[in-house]
Amino acid sequence: MPRELATTARILPFDRRERSAAWWLCAPTAVLMLALLVVPTLAVLALSFTDAELGVREFSFLGLDAYRDLFTDRAFLGAFRNTAIYVALVAPASVVLGLVLALLIEAEVSGKAFFRSVYFLPVVSLTVAMASVWQYLMHPSFGPMNLVLKAVGLPGVNWLGSSDNVLIALALIGIWQAVGFNMVLFLAGLTAINRDLYAAAEMDGVRSGWSRFWTVTWPMLGPTTLFVVTITMINAVKVFETVATLTQGGPSKASEVLLYTIYKEGFVYLHIGVASAMAIVFVGVLLVLLLVQTKVLEKQVHYS
Amino acid sequence: MTRRTVSLTRFVRLGLLALGAAIIVFPYVFMLSASLKPPEDVFSASLSLWPQHLAAYENFSKALTRIPMLRILFNGALVCSVIVIFQILFALPAAYALAKLRFPGRGLLFGLVMLGLLVPIHAISIPLYAAAQISGLLNTLAVLIVPFTLSVFAMFLFRQFIKAMPDELIHAARMDGLSESAIVWRIILPNAWPAASAFAIFSVVAHWNDLYWPLITISKTQLATPPLGLLFFRSAEVGDDYGALMAATLIVTLPLIVFFLFAQRLFIEGVTMTGLKG
Numbered sequence: 001m002p003r004e005l006a007t008t009a010r011i012l013p014f015d016r017r018e019r020s021a022a023w024w025l026c027a028p029t030a031v032l033m034l035a036l037l038v039v040p041t042l043a044v045l046a047l048s049f050t051d052a053e054l055g056v057r058e059f060s061f062l063g064l065d066a067y068r069d070l071f072t073d074r075a076f077l078g079a080f081r082n083t084a085i086y087v088a089l090v091a092p093a094s095v096v097l098g099l100v101l102a103l104l105i106e107a108e109v110s111g112k113a114f115f116r117s118v119y120f121l122p123v124v125s126l127t128v129a130m131a132s133v134w135q136y137l138m139h140p141s142f143g144p145m146n147l148v149l150k151a152v153g154l155p156g157v158n159w160l161g162s163s164d165n166v167l168i169a170l171a172l173i174g175i176w177q178a179v180g181f182n183m184v185l186f187l188a189g190l191t192a193i194n195r196d197l198y199a200a201a202e203m204d205g206v207r208s209g210w211s212r213f214w215t216v217t218w219p220m221l222g223p224t225t226l227f228v229v230t231i232t233m234i235n236a237v238k239v240f241e242t243v244a245t246l247t248q249g250g251p252s253k254a255s256e257v258l259l260y261t262i263y264k265e266g267f268v269y270l271h272i273g274v275a276s277a278m279a280i281v282f283v284g285v286l287l288v289l290l291l292v293q294t295k296v297l298e299k300q301v302h303y304s
Numbered sequence: 305m306t307r308r309t310v311s312l313t314r315f316v317r318l319g320l321l322a323l324g325a326a327i328i329v330f331p332y333v334f335m336l337s338a339s340l341k342p343p344e345d346v347f348s349a350s351l352s353l354w355p356q357h358l359a360a361y362e363n364f365s366k367a368l369t370r371i372p373m374l375r376i377l378f379n380g381a382l383v384c385s386v387i388v389i390f391q392i393l394f395a396l397p398a399a400y401a402l403a404k405l406r407f408p409g410r411g412l413l414f415g416l417v418m419l420g421l422l423v424p425i426h427a428i429s430i431p432l433y434a435a436a437q438i439s440g441l442l443n444t445l446a447v448l449i450v451p452f453t454l455s456v457f458a459m460f461l462f463r464q465f466i467k468a469m470p471d472e473l474i475h476a477a478r479m480d481g482l483s484e485s486a487i488v489w490r491i492i493l494p495n496a497w498p499a500a501s502a503f504a505i506f507s508v509v510a511h512w513n514d515l516y517w518p519l520i521t522i523s524k525t526q527l528a529t530p531p532l533g534l535l536f537f538r539s540a541e542v543g544d545d546y547g548a549l550m551a552a553t554l555i556v557t558l559p560l561i562v563f564f565l566f567a568q569r570l571f572i573e574g575v576t577m578t579g580l581k582g
Binding site for chain 2: 262
């Protein structure tokens, strides 16, 4: 996308009036960008090579050793691993469910708007509040989830209190919240598919809904799907609210995730050097996801 | 395909949709139910939704008084609306310049927009916190607003939208003698309204929900936004008073849900247009 700038600009000298107008229009934003984005980003980058602590005057420059230390730090690796597991649980499930719901709703004539609204509710509900509700639902002894399980003869589960289950429990909340969002994006993708393609496929002998999906819908939905997958992954990497509300990284660090660890290192233990290095790695993860998105999307554009 | 199989697929489809909807609604139903129940009823481990003794009054008065609930809701509304106004005010002129004007530094500015799209506030919160501390902004409502007055996402979105507008529109305005900033506010803004409203929805949902930044910068209950206020409520609580907690969650969840129910189309369009943002 940034490339098109260079190509659309005609090779002419800049019009003076236009130039000064543009600078005036951009000046406030440029100042804000410098203060709120550029300087802070450079500061984090610089801090990440040090062992600085808030309130301690002296610190030393560690250089790349700071990152080597980070990648041998068991707490950080644990947080990295937990985040990866969380993403691996939330992304596939919420994408597939979002797609299935969108297909079901799209095919439905009546009640379309009703179902769409219901599934969208979690997106507009305060995460911290709904996390509290889930805490009640998942309470081991009187939580409705275990009561339902017991009612059908299954044993209750210690959802948030056991280090084996806590990531699964958090992922269930994450999936519950992301499904409606993904569904709306898929619905938009589905409406954008040209109806004539379905007619053409039917003439070519594609009859059943199943083969119609695989010959027309799925290929045409490719860019949307990729989009939804990367957005869901990026959002899942940023998981924070549910962890901060429900588990604070516990039990026994089983739900320490990247953002929560950065928050604790930086603002509870005041290890701002370490926290900065973690923040840089965190941005690196986001960068990889964004690059994958733009690279693959660029390729897809040629087919559409 | 016979009529019978069609109605059977429809039956299955509606069944699946209803089952899914039930799972989505499940937490809301129990939130509402528990907010009416006294602790004994909650602990009684029964799935009955209606309380044996109605404790709605106790629960909701706790929710409203244990933390300054109305003040907190007001803080949230104020912070979100001021943020969104500033974001549009700053982003729109720059987006117009990026989309329609040629000037040296345009590439650099756009590069910075891309950098901003990549780097979330969480990653740069340490220097921003230090700056807030030095300038004495910690524990003020201003600190909840200032870092978000710049939205590179708004710049990106508006730029895309304005780029698609016909150049003739702008040429005609110039012929009429409008200055560039008059063009932004009198020509571009009305025409970019769909993008602006979609962005506004996105921004309000994001900042109404945000916990990270308020958690770091605000320690006074009076200045909390709804997510932080709820955390204060939880820590002020003794024992498992889920009835009162559910009443509090209901109160803080309701405003945005009501807003959504009244402006559904706007929300859905907002997500579809701003879905770009991760």
